[in-house]
Amino acid sequence: MAAAERITTPPISFLKDAWRRFKANPMALLGLAVLVFFVLAAFLGPYIANHSYSDQSVILHDKPPSGEYWFGTDALGRDLFVRVLMGGRISLAVAVYAGLLQLAVGVAYGAIAGLRGGRIDNFMMRIVDIMDTIPLTIYVILLAVLLKPGLTSIFLAIGMVYWTGMARLVRASVLALKEQEFMLAARALGANRSRLVFRHLVPNAMAPIIVELTFSIPRAIFTESFLSFIGLGVSAPMASWGVLASEGFLGLRSYPWELAFPAAAIILTTLAFNFVGDGLRDALDPKLRR
């Protein structure tokens, strides 16, 4: 009978399928939860805290955690709890801006190279090779020293230098996708180049791009803390986690909590992003689609 030939399971869209797989991964969910919590804490926290991040009570400097000061105070008597939250704003903002910048530059570069192919592709990739020859952190330091120290220069420096990984990735994806049938079909239907790129290539290459983006964020946080340690961080009284950690480092043996809290923040955020990234990679990998 006709009824027996019907397919019984309903078709699932790719994204829904991916989300289902993601949900099944407990570590990834945990990571996501932590991130959401941190973001909320960073942006809303300072509004409910008792002290502002810049209020100094110099006489109460370097006090250990207590009922009044949940994370203790720093060398100028400022509330470390609020400062860690504010630091979260800065560090996360830097990381996200840098990530988006890498995204923009890297995707454009890689897409062009992959699409054009041939000599242009070769040339563009040689440039990437050359850039990669020198440890990119060197460029970041150079740039940060030259631009005025501060928030803008940091994310500019990171974003302008770390896009090579994204570019390679996008190019590889584009190369692979270029020859697939849906592209052939689109071209046959008369789509122009930008349509090809934006409506067809990019959405299909999205998976590795998103994963790469997720991993680039903790890298940016690390680089930012590295820059802060050598004095190239955001200017006072603003503080990122990197700045707080380097300030706390000096007093490690006397007031360990001043390092412990910002360091824990960095570590947890990095872990969270890594778990989410792993989860996304597994979830979005079409090969694993069952």
Add this chain to the structure above:
Amino acid sequence: MARYILQRVITMLVVAWVVVTLTFFMMKALPGGPFASEKKLPEAILKNIERRYKLDRPIMEQYFDYLKNVVVWDLGPSFKYEGRTVNDVINKGFSVSAKLGGLSILVSLLLGVPIGVIAAMRHNGLIDRTVSGLAMLTAAAPSFVISGLLQYFLAFKLKWFPPATWGTPKHMILPILALCSFSLAWLIKLTRSSMLEVTSQDYVRTARAKGIPEFWVIFRHMLRNALVPVIASVAPLTAGVLVGSFIIEFIFAIPGIGREFVISIQNRDYTVTLGMTVFYGFLLTGFTLVGDILTAFVDPRVRLDKEG
């Protein structure tokens, strides 16, 4: 094979040349020449210095002079530390950093690969989970945090090791541990995932089906392929170690090259910065070359693939 090596060497030389050229012109274009910060040097002295360092020649002549000097490996004098040459700075610093970096990478490889293999073989078992977890944790902490903790617990509280400086093997342990924390974790993760990918391949299943002992399966069949990405990453790993060493060198007061580099940028000691960038460039293209050759040995597909 020989053709492949030749190809790679030529590419390396071209890349090196581009790096030198780019960095040279970049340095020249930067604002504030090398003596901008000297206290209002009278023009006559500036002229003297420029004459001495040949800075008054036309820029292309300076460029070719510099290229010639690079070939014979004379990187010029340091402008900030009177009487020192860049070669001097690099030589003294590098012999220390090389030991630090080299030993770190060695430790990372010797520990990381076997641990990664074990973790993969015991996929999702207790060892795997613990190892992966620890690896993630250490990789998630910035290097100065790890250095600080190592100094605090092992040097200050337990007094097992001296907290700083360089010299005897005892001095080397803490900085090496701090430096290899990241690369160790990374290698473990990479080896593990690579082994996992290989383990589900057909040829492995065939080998097992044939009844070959697991040890041979790993050693003869899996490792060779699984290690390809590991070997390929030794070059960027070295790069990371070289740069990451800056903070380690600062905290542990080690007279290495990483610290010199950052200080030279801060001091606007242009010749030193330039010389070190060139040096790094050569070093890393060299490592990439070695990595590529090793990969070619291990994986025949690479040799035949002309696409870079």
Add this chain to the structure above:
Amino acid sequence: MRRFLAGFLAVSMLAAVGCSTKKNEQTPAPSTPAPKKEQVIRMNIGTDPKTLDPAVSTGVPEANVQLALFEGLMRLDKDGKPVPGMAASYEVKDNGLTYVFKLRDAKWSNGDAVTAEDFVYAWKRAVDPMLASEYAYQLYYIKGAEKANTIPMNELEADGKTEKVGADKKPIARKAEDIKKDWDAAAAQIGVKALDAKTLEVKLEAPTPYFLSLTAFHTLYPVHKKSVESAPQDWHRKPETLIGNGPFKMTAWTPKDKVIAVKNPNYYDAAAVKLDKIEFYLIDSEATATQMFEAGQLDIVESGVNNAELDRLKKEKANELKILPDLGLYYYRFNTTVAPMNDVKVRKALTYAIDRKLIVENVTKGGQKPAMSEVPNGIPDVTGDFRTNGKDFFTDNNVAEAKKLLAEAGFPDGKGFPKFTIMYNTSEGHKRIAEAIQEMWKKNLGVNVDLENVEWQVYLDRQQNLDYQISRAGWIGDYIDPMTFTDMWVTKGGNNQTGYSNPKYDALIETAKKASDPAVRMKAMHDSEQMLMDDMPILPIYHYVRVRLVSTKVKGWSEPLTSGMNLREASVE
């Protein structure tokens, strides 16, 4: 199969551990000293010396090393008084205008005799404009020295004053031969002469009561002519050519690591020198230097006591933590050429609105003294102490007065006050103080400022070019007389860097420099300080103290005012 894997793992683990164990066993013999106490002191001076040429160097780390390697006509004893060094005796003639030094039989570290000619050579070299020494002005007290140091290096217009400018808008350099001619002529006029191999005659521009102390300052050290001329670019870097006449001689300098000096057997008073070796460590990380001291790797931390740990050190290392007086001022410079810093009311308002006591007790924590004046304590007046006599010029934390002045300047409660920036050279300490002050100005005056940290070179650059609004600064006195502070602020003074120019102030300094009557001198300098505090081109914050960590095993060390750490008679017990 599993067993094999386990074995494989075990072997590689063992190999790894075995290697590290082997490393441990390769550790050389224990670092505890041999039964007879090894007379070695390991001291941290905080950074790689830029140059050890005594005529050119400007920093404290360098001065510390030079103190061990050289000795001037006089040297400072443990109380800071000048006592005979290379000069066995001296005579003061012509009302203090002429000094005749009789040199003792002393040798350079290579056995050559130290002669009067060595001093003539060294001092003339120090004021040679081609050497471009920043401290050449320390010799201006000597007749003719300033003139020789300031011969025109660039072509001048007909008026003999303004410099000609070339097509590239830069001054045109004079020909080297012309400069040399002028120099030879001027150098011959410098008031330093070797009457014979052991007699040195010095003629001064004006009587200078602190001249003897000056001869103990590193710019006036003698240098070994043959060595200097054998390697003009880098004689001061290599042990073979860095020939000195001090209690120690350099045997090695590993950059970023150590400078090693051993006892100089040719030193005339070698019998008094008990140390065999000094290792100058060059560690810039305060956290590390302090840790190393606590672990016993360092005996003295001259530079690098971790301020963040000061409270704990005061409790746990009370015997080793030494807080010594210093002769220095920590202050902020105002750029008086830009608004709103050009209004003296604004400057005073900002100055009065700071709580210095709070800062020194809670931020710097070293026992520094709040400064409501310029010249610190420790300088003798005609009678008594200069600072004690001069008293304070304003009240600390006078917020009411500050608010009033700010309103008078046109910014009641800080309304309309343009945002400006405090520039400081990268350092946690400077940052903390700046942050505290930033907050005080916000709270007390409603004035908002930004903070900007820059690298040392850039910092020096920008101050010199007046490319800042407020800049952090510090000045340590070079000799024990108020002049070392007061003469900084003369019009176009090399260390002024604020754009401050008051001819009346210049006149007072001139008076003090020319007067032979100490009462007149001191009064002129007191008046100049009053004028400075009325015009307020700088914002005094605190007077320095020196915080050091010295192991209880080290004896016989001293660090008098204006001197580095003197280990001439030190020993290790």
